[in-house]
Amino acid sequence: MAIRWGSYKVKDLYDELLRAAGRPRPPAQTLCDHLRGLNDRDIEEYKAAAETAIHVMGISFRVYHEEEGSIDRAWPFDIIPRIIDKSEWNEIEAGLKQRVKALNMFINDLYNDQNIIKDGVFPADLLSKSKNFLHQCKGITPPLGIWAHICGSDLVRDAQGKVYVLEDNLRVPSGVSYMLENRHVMKRVFPEMFNQYNILPVDDYPSQLYDMLCQLSPRQIEQPEIVVLTPGIFNSAYFEHAYLAQQMGAELVEGSDLFVDDNDVVYMRTIEGPARVDVIYRRVDDHFIDPEAFNPESMLGVSGLMRAWKAGNVALANAPGSGVADDKVVYAFVPEIIRYYLNEEMTLANVPTYKCFVKEDRDYVMENIEQLVVKPANESGGYGMLIGPHSTKAECDKFRRLIRRDPRNYIAQPMLMLSTAPTLIGNKAEPRHLDLRPFVLSGKDIQVTTGGLTRVALRKGSIVVNSSQGGGSKDTWIVDMES
Amino acid sequence: MLSRVASNIFWMARYLERAENTARLINVNSHLLLDLPKSVKLGWEPIVDILSAREEFYQHYEQADERSVIKYMVTDTFNPGSIISSLTAARENARTVREIMPRESWEQINGLYLEAKKHCQSVLTHRHRYDSLISIIRGNQTITGMLTGTMTHDEGYAFLRMGRNLERGDMTTRIIDVRSANLLREVTHEQSAFENIQWMGVLKSMSAYQMYRREMRLRINRADVLKFLLLEARFPRSLGHVLEQLQALLMALPRHDGPVEEVERLQAQLNQAKPQALKQEKLHDFIDDMQLGLIKIAEQISKAYF
Incomplete structure (x- = not known):
């Protein structure tokens, strides 16, 4: 037998599938029994089946490569799923809804009355130094008062099994297509498991996204024109842009396909002439969407798009300026933000966070940087951060200098021992660290994906799960054990 | 689209x-x-x-x-x-x-x-x-x-077929032009014996040999080969077929007036010319006109749609 749970290491950390060596958690029992019964050849066959499915479905992402330019690579996929009990998931889902609802109220307040600042809950100083606060958006309330229509929040578990939100991605979060495709792959690879478990489906997402986008249309017509705006084929998430457009039956457009006329209306160039566009699901960053309003060098955007949006002639999802709330310093204030707008206590925990602009916190960070994870306020994708326990003295000193120079731009958190799940390394199951990115859609109501995208750090001991840095992914099963 | x-x-x-x-x-x-x-x-x-x-x-x-x-x-x-x-x-x-x-x-x-x-x-x-x-x-x-x-045989498919047909028309005319010019150079007695082989080569390069045989049932000769490759509307690589296809595809698309006019002009020219009877110089000029016509069609398509 290839996989022996008896020798699987679960020590000083939380494993998603096993309580201890040889002892699967109740929802994982059936799966672990099945895996234990496999021999090397079975495992090879499963892996080959998954690889074929991925290859045939054309799932890929792009990595930038200096010599070869950019190339498509299949994203490593692990066939052992991660399982979460539905009762636990219900609590996480409720916590996410609460969080995203409050964040949207926060963004709308910042661009309008700024009551949260006037009431002394959020420091004015932080806002004035925020890179993602766009003064061009002041005084605007988008349809339904919602700014971040699509949010991807990264969740992790610590050694005790407690779930934390690690960060919120309110700009252009990606990965949902992999969540959907991973499920397709698993259905091809493990059809027998789907008979034995009550695994909740995930493939509703594209239609929910479509419906939500329709709600934003400025024209009240039966079939508003919805487009997905991509930076183009060289973007690392192009596969996803194309995938979502295809799944929604929307046009996939690039900046050059669109133009804004003198009446501030957006059109796309079609073989039948210009066609009016109502809603743009844009996957281009704020600073590139409109060379007229932001970066004049941008080739990716559409001149005049901000004019059209401000005039209410087109809806943008997410709204420009939403990124103000995924600043990691803002993250530290989320408990206060939820209390302020909803008058509720936060139900899904934040990781304890040291704000470097606060003197006591900064002093603590300087003293203990070797034990901490330091993150810049506005980077994503795992770039520009320091993992103290895995770093050299020189690297730690460099971050001390960076923090001293610009304290506003850094936060620090204790290093969590992220949970693990069994992952196939060769033909053996070994523990690897992982996180979870659920996606939250906000329109007339708030919807959360069933589970989300589980990303796994394939390198032993690593906690960096990003696809660009040696990460892979797993299917995420929310299982209903009661029915 | x-x-x-x-x-x-x-x-x-x-x-x-x-x-x-x-x-x-x-x-x-x-x-x-x-x-x-x-x-x-x-x-x-x-x-x-x-x-x-x-x-x-x-x-x-x-x-x-x-x-x-x-x-x-x-x-x-x-x-x-x-x-x-x-x-x-x-x-x-x-x-x-x-x-x-x-x-x-x-x-x-x-x-x-x-x-x-x-x-x-x-x-x-x-x-x-x-x-x-x-x-x-x-x-x-x-x-x-x-x-x-x-x-789905939608507009995208129409553009696909237009691209394919234009390219085919282009290659068919190119092959005829150069081959006929070479073949008609003062033919000595010894070389004329190989003329058929060369026309056969022209047909074969377009997978047209067998179809030509079925259609013409004659021994291979210049006039019939030219007729077949330029005018036989039922053979998918002939110029006549290509133009017929382009015309039909364009008619189903919006804003087709410019390109259709160009296609029909070229069709008329092709049908009136009796290219099989043209001598070398004349044939060369005629093929030149056909090539220019194909370029103009491509320009009109680009102007109307891209």
Whole structure:
């Protein structure tokens, strides 16, 4: 037998599938029994089946490569799923809804009355130094008062099994297509498991996204024109842009396909002439969407798009300026933000966070940087951060200098021992660290994906799960054990 | 449909068709040369002329020998019309229209490109040439079949077929032009015996030999071959067929007045000219007009839609 749970290491950390060596958690029992019964050849066959499915479905992402330019690579996929009990998931889902609802109220307040600042809950100083606060958006309330229509929040578990939100991605979060495709792959690879478990489906997402986008249309017509705006084929998430457009039956457009006329209306160039566009699901960053309003060098955007949006002639999802709330310093204030707008206590925990602009916190960070994870306020994708326990003295000193120079731009958190799940390394199951990115859609109501995208750090001991840095992914099963 | 997408799919089809036609051309010339005596020195230079590439070719090569010409047509990346360049361009265009084609067809196009890249060196040796070229021709025919059988026959499909047909029309006229010019050069008695073989070669390069036989039932002669390749509307690689297709495809699209007018003008010219009876010089001028007409159609399509 290839996989022996008896020798699987679960020590000083939380494993998603096993309580201890040889002892699967109740929802994982059936799966672990099945895996234990496999021999090397079975495992090879499963892996080959998954690889074929991925290859045939054309799932890929792009990595930038200096010599070869950019190339498509299949994203490593692990066939052992991660399982979460539905009762636990219900609590996480409720916590996410609460969080995203409050964040949207926060963004709308910042661009309008700024009551949260006037009431002394959020420091004015932080806002004035925020890179993602766009003064061009002041005084605007988008349809339904919602700014971040699509949010991807990264969740992790610590050694005790407690779930934390690690960060919120309110700009252009990606990965949902992999969540959907991973499920397709698993259905091809493990059809027998789907008979034995009550695994909740995930493939509703594209239609929910479509419906939500329709709600934003400025024209009240039966079939508003919805487009997905991509930076183009060289973007690392192009596969996803194309995938979502295809799944929604929307046009996939690039900046050059669109133009804004003198009446501030957006059109796309079609073989039948210009066609009016109502809603743009844009996957281009704020600073590139409109060379007229932001970066004049941008080739990716559409001149005049901000004019059209401000005039209410087109809806943008997410709204420009939403990124103000995924600043990691803002993250530290989320408990206060939820209390302020909803008058509720936060139900899904934040990781304890040291704000470097606060003197006591900064002093603590300087003293203990070797034990901490330091993150810049506005980077994503795992770039520009320091993992103290895995770093050299020189690297730690460099971050001390960076923090001293610009304290506003850094936060620090204790290093969590992220949970693990069994992952196939060769033909053996070994523990690897992982996180979870659920996606939250906000329109007339708030919807959360069933589970989300589980990303796994394939390198032993690593906690960096990003696809660009040696990460892979797993299917995420929310299982209903009661029915 | 987005103009950019329409344009990409149109060009994807053109490049795929170009790769196939170039492969056909090399294959047939290789065979032809094996049949002809050394005194009938056709060699590989006419192929360079078919591709209107004389100037560029001689910038890189001293003489039009077999190896140089084949290398130029198959593997040279500086030649935008080489098989490898065509497949690269087809693949890049396909990549950007992946979302409107069935998934398998993208896989197939990507696969054809990867395979050609891997094997194209072997075309330089006689022994593997035929198989490599046939696999490119078959590869493209598979794509054509897949798209016919699985892609919605919508506007995108119309642009695909327009691209394919324009490219076919272009290649058919090129082949006739250069071959007829060569064949009609003062024919000595010894060489005339080989004239049929050469017209047979022309037909074979377009997989037209068998169909010609069925249709004409005569021994091969210049006038009938010209008639078949230019006017036979039922043969899918003839110019007449290509124009008929373009006309029908355009009629189903919006804003077609400009391009349709151009197609119909060329159709009228083709039908009135009785090209089979034209002598060498006249035929050459006529083919020139046809080529210009095809270019004008492409311009009108671009103006109306892209």
